[in-house]
Amino acid sequence: MSAFSFGSPGGPKLCILAKRTNEKTVWCYNKAKCPAPIFLSRELFGVMTDFEFSGAPSLTSHSNAERHLPDLSPVSRDMLHEQIYEMLKRNLMMGRFKPGQKLPLRGLAKSLGTSLMPVRDALQRLESAGSVVSTPSRTMMVPVFSRKQMQDICTLRTVLESAAVERAATLRTKEQLENLGLHVADIRRSAETDDIDLFLEANYHFHMLIAEMSRLSFIGQLLEPLWMHLGPSIRSSVPNKALFQSSARNHQNVYDAIARRDPIAAIAAIRTDITEGYNF
Incomplete structure (x- = not known):
């Protein structure tokens, strides 16, 4: 002892x-x-x-x-590193960082309550995926994408999420549909209250759940980098009331098509949502 x-x-x-x-x-x-x-x-x-x-x-x-105390095994360093990476990745996808925002190593470590090493490793993994970039001073930063790059993200999302929602409309379970409805309700509430934080979180969970419902192998790994690029760009602008309400209607239409098990209508609705979403 x-x-x-x-x-x-x-x-x-x-x-x-x-x-x-x-x-x-x-x-x-x-x-x-x-x-x-x-x-x-x-x-x-x-x-x-x-x-x-x-x-x-x-x-x-x-x-x-x-x-x-319960009989617990120590948490491994590898597990902590993965938790920090997943936390930063999700915050990017939910738009909790803005394009051009610097991500100082010590500041992130202090905020997360951990040492520098797992934060450094997580940022290096995100840099390799193009989700953060290194500045001349070696501080990591959220990238700023050009208009063409954002249009390309829109195109890729349309292809992938159309395939996902087509399968989700026929393969979804009752429990998954109920959970999807909760996200729709949150999106509708965000439109009523102009709550961008609630919108970004509910929007992310809505689309990721559809990807899960599709049961397509690798769909999550393909969509996540696109969403890490997309989230900060939505955060950088403040949506107006009309766009909020339009987004709420589009998500409701996607939900209704999935509930009816109508893949054609679901594809049309998801494409409208993605295209109009870039007006943000």
């Missing part, structure tokens, strides 16, 4: 007790003087592991702490 204490001189300390049991590591801690959340990255037992402690009750002793 080993004990570790971390903290600055004169400041709050976090004491961690690590015990090996049947090849697993059980962690407990005394949080009485430590504000939450606290994020650590330490090399213990030869494995670099990232930990997050938040919202747990103060524990008076290590033995009491061990009785309250």
